[in-house]
Amino acid sequence: MAFYDHLTHWRGYRVEDFDLAAPQRPDADGVIYRLAHQSSERGGFLWRKITWEEIKIGQVIARFANQPGADRSPGLIIGAWEPGEEAEVAIAPLIEHRRRLAALRCLFLGEFTQEENEVSWILQSDFAPLLEAFPGLAHFAVRGVPVLGKPVRHEGLRSLTLQSPGTPKDVVNQLRQSVFPELEELDIYTGTEDYGGEIEPDDLRWLLFDNPFPKLRRLGIRNCEVIDALAPILADAPVLDQIEELDLSLGTLSDKGAEALLASPRLAKLKQIDLHHHYMSEPMMARWQALGVKVDVGDRQEDEEFDGEPMRAVAIAE
Amino acid sequence: MRFALLANPENRRASFFAAACGRLGLPAPAVISWDSFLSGGPETLAATLRGCDALRIESPGENWQVERRLIALGAEACAAEGIHPSIAAGEAIGLPEDRGRVRFGRQWYHGWCAALERVGEAMAATGIPAMNPPEAIALMFDKAAAQAHLAATGVPIPRPLGTPSGFDNLLAMMASARVSRLFLKPCHGSSGAGVVAFQRHANDGRMLAICPAEIVRDGAGARLYNSLRVTRFTTAADLRALIDAVCAERAHAEAWFPKAGFRGRAFDLRVVVIGGEARHCVARTSAGPITNLHLGNARGDLDAICRRMGDEAWHEARRVCQLAARAFPRCAYAAIDLLVGTDFASFAVAEVNAFGDLLPGIQSQGQDTYTAALAAWIDSPEPNKPPPAR
Numbered sequence: 001m002a003f004y005d006h007l008t009h010w011r012g013y014r015v016e017d018f019d020l021a022a023p024q025r026p027d028a029d030g031v032i033y034r035l036a037h038q039s040s041e042r043g044g045f046l047w048r049k050i051t052w053e054e055i056k057i058g059q060v061i062a063r064f065a066n067q068p069g070a071d072r073s074p075g076l077i078i079g080a081w082e083p084g085e086e087a088e089v090a091i092a093p094l095i096e097h098r099r100r101l102a103a104l105r106c107l108f109l110g111e112f113t114q115e116e117n118e119v120s121w122i123l124q125s126d127f128a129p130l131l132e133a134f135p136g137l138a139h140f141a142v143r144g145v146p147v148l149g150k151p152v153r154h155e156g157l158r159s160l161t162l163q164s165p166g167t168p169k170d171v172v173n174q175l176r177q178s179v180f181p182e183l184e185e186l187d188i189y190t191g192t193e194d195y196g197g198e199i200e201p202d203d204l205r206w207l208l209f210d211n212p213f214p215k216l217r218r219l220g221i222r223n224c225e226v227i228d229a230l231a232p233i234l235a236d237a238p239v240l241d242q243i244e245e246l247d248l249s250l251g252t253l254s255d256k257g258a259e260a261l262l263a264s265p266r267l268a269k270l271k272q273i274d275l276h277h278h279y280m281s282e283p284m285m286a287r288w289q290a291l292g293v294k295v296d297v298g299d300r301q302e303d304e305e306f307d308g309e310p311m312r313a314v315a316i317a318e
Numbered sequence: 319m320r321f322a323l324l325a326n327p328e329n330r331r332a333s334f335f336a337a338a339c340g341r342l343g344l345p346a347p348a349v350i351s352w353d354s355f356l357s358g359g360p361e362t363l364a365a366t367l368r369g370c371d372a373l374r375i376e377s378p379g380e381n382w383q384v385e386r387r388l389i390a391l392g393a394e395a396c397a398a399e400g401i402h403p404s405i406a407a408g409e410a411i412g413l414p415e416d417r418g419r420v421r422f423g424r425q426w427y428h429g430w431c432a433a434l435e436r437v438g439e440a441m442a443a444t445g446i447p448a449m450n451p452p453e454a455i456a457l458m459f460d461k462a463a464a465q466a467h468l469a470a471t472g473v474p475i476p477r478p479l480g481t482p483s484g485f486d487n488l489l490a491m492m493a494s495a496r497v498s499r500l501f502l503k504p505c506h507g508s509s510g511a512g513v514v515a516f517q518r519h520a521n522d523g524r525m526l527a528i529c530p531a532e533i534v535r536d537g538a539g540a541r542l543y544n545s546l547r548v549t550r551f552t553t554a555a556d557l558r559a560l561i562d563a564v565c566a567e568r569a570h571a572e573a574w575f576p577k578a579g580f581r582g583r584a585f586d587l588r589v590v591v592i593g594g595e596a597r598h599c600v601a602r603t604s605a606g607p608i609t610n611l612h613l614g615n616a617r618g619d620l621d622a623i624c625r626r627m628g629d630e631a632w633h634e635a636r637r638v639c640q641l642a643a644r645a646f647p648r649c650a651y652a653a654i655d656l657l658v659g660t661d662f663a664s665f666a667v668a669e670v671n672a673f674g675d676l677l678p679g680i681q682s683q684g685q686d687t688y689t690a691a692l693a694a695w696i697d698s699p700e701p702n703k704p705p706p707a708r
């Protein structure tokens with residue numbers, strides 16, 4: 001599995017591609033726009049001219065920001081930018097135009113599909129300045145290995161999503177020191193060490209035991225290679241009493257981790273549990289389904305053997 | 319009306335055409351095999367054509383005896399060209415099969431062109447037309463030339479980069495064109511064989527090639543085999559071996575046009591244009607860059623994809639396919655590989671296939687591809703000049 005589809009809807013809005021040839025009004029009702037660079041690789045878009053014209057993401061953002069109505073646009077999806085460039089090529093112009101874009105409540109940084117870039121090849125940049133420049137943001141998502149240069153304080157952020165093939169330790173450490181009083185939803189794709197994932201179960205104890213985000217009601221520890229080792233810790237964690245939704249999908253959860261989780265009385269109080277893409281046995285899946293909670297145990301994976309060892313892979317890796 | 323069929327008679331393509339003739343109440347086609355034609359020369363075909371009204375030329379593929387005859391036939395031209403690996407005719411004719419091995423592709427193409435030329439001679443001698451004429455088929459079998467031809471006709475295509483001589487030359491091409499992701503396609507190949515999705519990270523130089531092939535190394539060096547398994551190559555040695563082997567038989571490099579994704583997979587469309595009209599269509603979906611269906615990929619839900627595109631874009635998609643087919647005006651049918659952009663509204667033609675209409679089970683107006691092409695041909699007022707697109 002990988003990211004093949006572009007978002008068609010996000011955070012209650014319909015997503016449309018911003019058309020440079022015939023720019024739409026940025027404040028159209030119920031719509032947010034995806035901005036992407038244009039290059040020779042995307043040349044078919046411009047075939048009538050057969051010029052393979054390049055338009056950088058910075059120019060596209062400036063163009064959008066200068067459209068009448070941009071100051072009322074509620075969201076933006078930053079799609080593909082120039083390959084080989086870091087996210088800074090989008091972050092800098094977003095910050096530069098922050099006054100024109102002050103109404104932004106939703107921002108997605110780096111919504112590349114697999115056809116546009118390998119997810120492990122997306123070069124992210126420090127997103128702390130972006131959060132600071134947009135105090136009105138409620139929802140923020142990043143795709144690619146995330147970079148967070150310092151702790152952030154953001155009074156309005158309600159959801160944070162890090163979609164990554166691997167999340168480094170220092171990003172989690174900066175989050176630990178960050179202040180998000182309104183944060184309701186946190187999704188971290190911890191990933192695999194093959195692609196920069198460094199999270200060990202103990203690195204997440206603060207999140208599970210210290211109540212860092214008092215309003216949290218959804219926790220996603222997704223695409224996680226160490227989920228079996230994390231499960232016994234999570235099973236005892238007070239965070240389960242606080243949240244309504246637990247998402248451990250896209251990872252390598254097997255019967256071992258599932259057994260530990262199911263031993264916890266806290267799970268039955270959740271409203272929703274997503275475990276899809278897992279390595280559990282069918283009897284174990286049946287136990288989840290008997291839990292009395294809405295549980296997704298779809299997309300069961302089969303162990304592959306390599307040198308006699310079972311090989312299990314997270315969903316978002318290459 | 320009776321048809322002659324030049325084909326490998328054991329191949330299911332021959333049975334499909336015979337079935338189509340039966341369905342339309344035509345007599346069984348007079349079949350002449352590629353093997354006997356290639357051993358016998360133009361007069362063998364002319365003799366068959368004399369009893370017929372038209373010819374259908376089928377793929378010579380999936381038959382080793384025919385393949386090595388074609389390689390042998392191309393020996394002289396390939397040696398004269400002096401760029402690509404060649405083998406003497408006498409040696410080629412006894413060449414044992416090494417299943418899936420990528421070799422002598424360019425020489426095969428020279429032989430294929432010579433064979434098609436002989437078909438043309440037989441047609442000229444008898445005045446019998448072909449549903450798809452040999453010159454058009456020859457052009458479709460040279461990807462670089464065919465793409466240039468499409469672009470000149472105003473058909474949108476992925477940006478062409480050239481025909482690299484090897485790995486180093488490809489990297490130089492990428493640098494000067496400032497392209498970091500591309501497809502490398504054997505000019506004379508088919509069915510995705512040897513197609514490489516190649517990317518080089520513009521920042522740190524990492525490289526990744528995705529290709530349905532396997533590299534086998536022994537004392538004699540590295541050999542490349544087509545495979546049903548799509549492999550990711552990342553080491554410098556593998557990348558060089560792979561790309562050098564593909565380029566050695568002439569390959570066309572083009573920028574990677576990002577395909578649309580639908581329900582968790584990338585897809586493109588195979589559209590058969592018959593008598594100027596886009597008819598049969600299959601969505602080929604894949605969890606990887608290469609969409610050919612025999613590589614474990616699946617037909618997608620075309621209706622759902624059309625709904626996602628919307629009427630206007632779907633109309634434009636068909637129009638682009640018809641435009642591509644019109645670049646080969648004397649062909650009664652052509653199979654277009656249409657790339658759909660990530661916005662579901664922009665399009666590029668990746669390829670026009672001479673023998674891409676083998677789509678079992680796919681119907682249009684109650685007809686399979688073979689029957690539809692035959693019926694359109696019979697109904698056409700000037701059968702050797704199909705009408706322009708509507």
